[in-house]
């Protein structure tokens with residue numbers, strides 16, 4: 001009886017440790033398009049669950065049709081398998097849809113440092129990542145990738161990408 005009572009928490013602890021370890025691995029899996037952002041910074045990892053011998057990871061694609069989604073899912077699986085996590089199942093979670101609000105605070109800082117204007121709260125103004133000016137004009141709806149728009153600052157005249165809000 002006592003043994004049974006102890007077995008369950010012990011099993012739960014093992015699962016927790018495995019999930020923690022998986023999260024550490026995910027911290028080093030970078031977005032192929034914005035290599036300063038990890039998949040955790042992007043906020044696309046919905047859950048990491050250790051169930052039985054299997055690790056289930058739920059991923060919400062950022063922009064639908066974003067060609068990077070498949071690449072990201074593969075690099076997540078590869079990194080976990082390389083770390084010895086064994087049986088890894090990547091699950092696509094479509095609802096609720098990803099929102100740029102899910103970017104972590106750290107992710108926003110990294111974007112800014114990388115020269116990409118992070119998605120602002122809805123309705124707030126665009127800020128030039130170089131000089132902080134709010135005066136910018138859009139050059140193109142699409143920047144280097146479909147999830148960014150291309151702008152030029154009217155003050156320092158530097159072009160920059162804006163991570164689109166969705």
Ligand SMILES: [Zn+2]
Nearest residue numbers: 128131153156
């Ligand atoms: Zn500027």
